[in-house]
Amino acid sequence: MPCELCDQVGGVLVARTPLLRVIRAEDAHYPAFYRVIWNAHVAEWTDLPPAHRSHIMQAVAKVETVLRGALRPTKINLASLGNVVPHLHWHVIARFEWDAHFPQPIWGSMQRSVEPPAIERLGVPLAELDAAVAHAVQALDQPAAS
Amino acid sequence: MPCELCDQVGGVLVARTPLLRVIRAEDAHYPAFYRVIWNAHVAEWTDLPPAHRSHIMQAVAKVETVLRGALRPTKINLASLGNVVPHLHWHVIARFEWDAHFPQPIWGSMQRSVEPPAIERLGVPLAELDAAVAHAVQALDQPAAS
Numbered sequence: 221m222p223c224e225l226c227d228q229v230g231g232v233l234v235a236r237t238p239l240l241r242v243i244r245a246e247d248a249h250y251p252a253f254y255r256v257i258w259n260a261h262v263a264e265w266t267d268l269p270p271a272h273r274s275h276i277m278q279a280v281a282k283v284e285t286v287l288r289g290a291l292r293p294t295k296i297n298l299a300s301l302g303n304v305v306p307h308l309h310w311h312v313i314a315r316f317e318w319d320a321h322f323p324q325p326i327w328g329s330m331q332r333s334v335e336p337p338a339i340e341r342l343g344v345p346l347a348e349l350d351a352a353v354a355h356a357v358q359a360l361d362q363p364a365a366s
Numbered sequence: 367m368p369c370e371l372c373d374q375v376g377g378v379l380v381a382r383t384p385l386l387r388v389i390r391a392e393d394a395h396y397p398a399f400y401r402v403i404w405n406a407h408v409a410e411w412t413d414l415p416p417a418h419r420s421h422i423m424q425a426v427a428k429v430e431t432v433l434r435g436a437l438r439p440t441k442i443n444l445a446s447l448g449n450v451v452p453h454l455h456w457h458v459i460a461r462f463e464w465d466a467h468f469p470q471p472i473w474g475s476m477q478r479s480v481e482p483p484a485i486e487r488l489g490v491p492l493a494e495l496d497a498a499v500a501h502a503v504q505a506l507d508q509p510a511a512s
Contacts, residue, residue, distance in 0.1 A: 265444065303440075
């Protein structure tokens with residue numbers, strides 16, 4: 221079975237380490253929407269050995285921490301779903317009271333149209349946010365052993 | 367601000383430890399839907415110190431592992447959202463190709479009605495599933511220090 225996260229980077233590449241990568245999803249409603257993608261093909265988080273489970277969650281925490289510090293979002297949303305693309309990836313999404321679906325999940329029904337657009341409301345240029353995410357993820361400790 | 371996860375258990379109590387509890391959501395579409403709830407009121411996962419972040423994820427892994435072993439689901443879905451109830455809780459949901467929203471997230475648009483109902487299709491009585499989840503969560507190592 222071809223897998224799009226094996227074949228493609230899956231978004232704007234922000235950081236890559238030996239085990240994982242972080243991409244920014246290009247979602248007009250959610251400009252501050254990143255994904256932490258395990259490089260190897262595994263479907264479920266618990267397919268990883270415990271040291272690697274912890275490692276990917278440390279990467280998720282790094283991204284969450286950058287988004288909280290830079291954007292002061294109303295809430296962070298984290299999710300590992302993979303029903304359509306069963307290759308382990310964690311969604312890390314900065315949510316705001318004014319965003320298109322709040323307080324619904326981004327997969328729920330739209331609550332409002334957003335004007336001026338979300339990208340203008342963030343207050344931080346995406347290049348700057350990407351650089352901060354990359355810096356944080358590159359500082360991850362690599363796991364001692366698999 | 368009153369918080370319903372401070373005031374109430376939040377579902378069918380399955381397991382409780384000094385730091386967290388596991389409840390089963392009572393969702394007719396998703397009978398194998400559990401939540402790992404941090405007992406103390408914090409909003410974001412990264413509000414916890416790293417040892418506690420790891421601890422709650424170990425509990426999530428325990429629940430995921432039980433659901434995978436008992437039910438052989440098509441996919442596990444994990445999420446920490448909290449837009450409506452900003453008290454840290456992780457959703458752990460067994461998903462099946464035949465379920466009401468698959469492959470959409472459970473918060474997306476319904477794809478089909480399910481007959482016979484999901485509870486009958488699981489193949490495992492909920493009391494047995496709850497007991498297996500409780501056993502696994504009670505075996506969690508408690509963190510050495512906060």
